[in-house]
Amino acid sequence: xxxxxxxxxxxxxxxxxxxxxxxxxxxxxxxxxxxxxxxxxxxxxxxxxxxxxxxxxxxxxxxxxxxxxxxxxxxxxxxxxxxxxxxxxxxxxxxxxxxxxxxxxxxxxxxxxxxxxxxxxxxxxxxxxxxxxxxxxxxxxxxxxxxxxxxxxxxxxxxxxxxxxxxxxxxxxxxxxxxxxx
Numbered sequence: 001x002x003x004x005x006x007x008x009x010x011x012x013x014x015x016x017x018x019x020x021x022x023x024x025x026x027x028x029x030x031x032x033x034x035x036x037x038x039x040x041x042x043x044x045x046x047x048x049x050x051x052x053x054x055x056x057x058x059x060x061x062x063x064x065x066x067x068x069x070x071x072x073x074x075x076x077x078x079x080x081x082x083x084x085x086x087x088x089x090x091x092x093x094x095x096x097x098x099x100x101x102x103x104x105x106x107x108x109x110x111x112x113x114x115x116x117x118x119x120x121x122x123x124x125x126x127x128x129x130x131x132x133x134x135x136x137x138x139x140x141x142x143x144x145x146x147x148x149x150x151x152x153x154x155x156x157x158x159x160x161x162x163x164x165x166x167x168x169x170x171x172x173x174x175x176x177x178x179x180x181x182x
Contacts, residue, residue, distance in 0.1 A: 005046065006043045008052070011066050012055065012066060015061065048125050049111070050125055050127030062104065063098070064086060064100075067098060072102045073102060073104065074103050080101070085111075086098040093116050094115055096112075108180050111180075113176070113179045115169040116174050130181075131180065132179070133156060133157050135151045135153050135154065136153065136177055136178060137153055139152055140168070140175045141169075142166075143168075144163055145164060151177075
């Protein structure tokens with residue numbers, strides 16, 4: 001298990017315990033099966049960023065606190081220098097760099113996402129809210145609601161993230177894009 005995922009899993013379990021929720025209560029609150037929540041808390045299963053964002057919104061904490069363990073302190077602005085955002089590598093295929101991790105209670109969660117090429121089946125994800133993606137480099141296949149779209153550098157898409165969606169790097173090259181979860 002990835003050490004970062006293990007630490008996030010421990011913080012997720014710690015949050016649940018600190019607000020005095022049982023696993024079944026947490027599952028009910030998050031509208032997920034108990035076994036799924038348990039697999040996230042033990043680090044057995046990859047924890048989607050969208051799930052962390054949903055938990056943070058639902059329990060009024062900052063996503064960056066779940067990711068890094070640090071509390072955001074800034075309320076007027078937060079500057080993230082190039083390559084310096086809190087980085088989370090959920091799997092070998094996806095790397096997230098949080099771009100507003102020091103800002104208290106952001107209304108959106110911006111990330112720079114790097115997707116490495118791989119031969120794995122496309123993982124589909126859903127989460128509440130909306131999402132904006134802007135391709136910085138590489139070519140991206142975005143599968144959303146049963147349709148495959150090709151995005152090139154400079155292309156963007158805004159979508160309802162409650163529809164199943166997943167991304168894949170094309171041309172055997174990594175792709176970087178800006179993702180903003182609202």
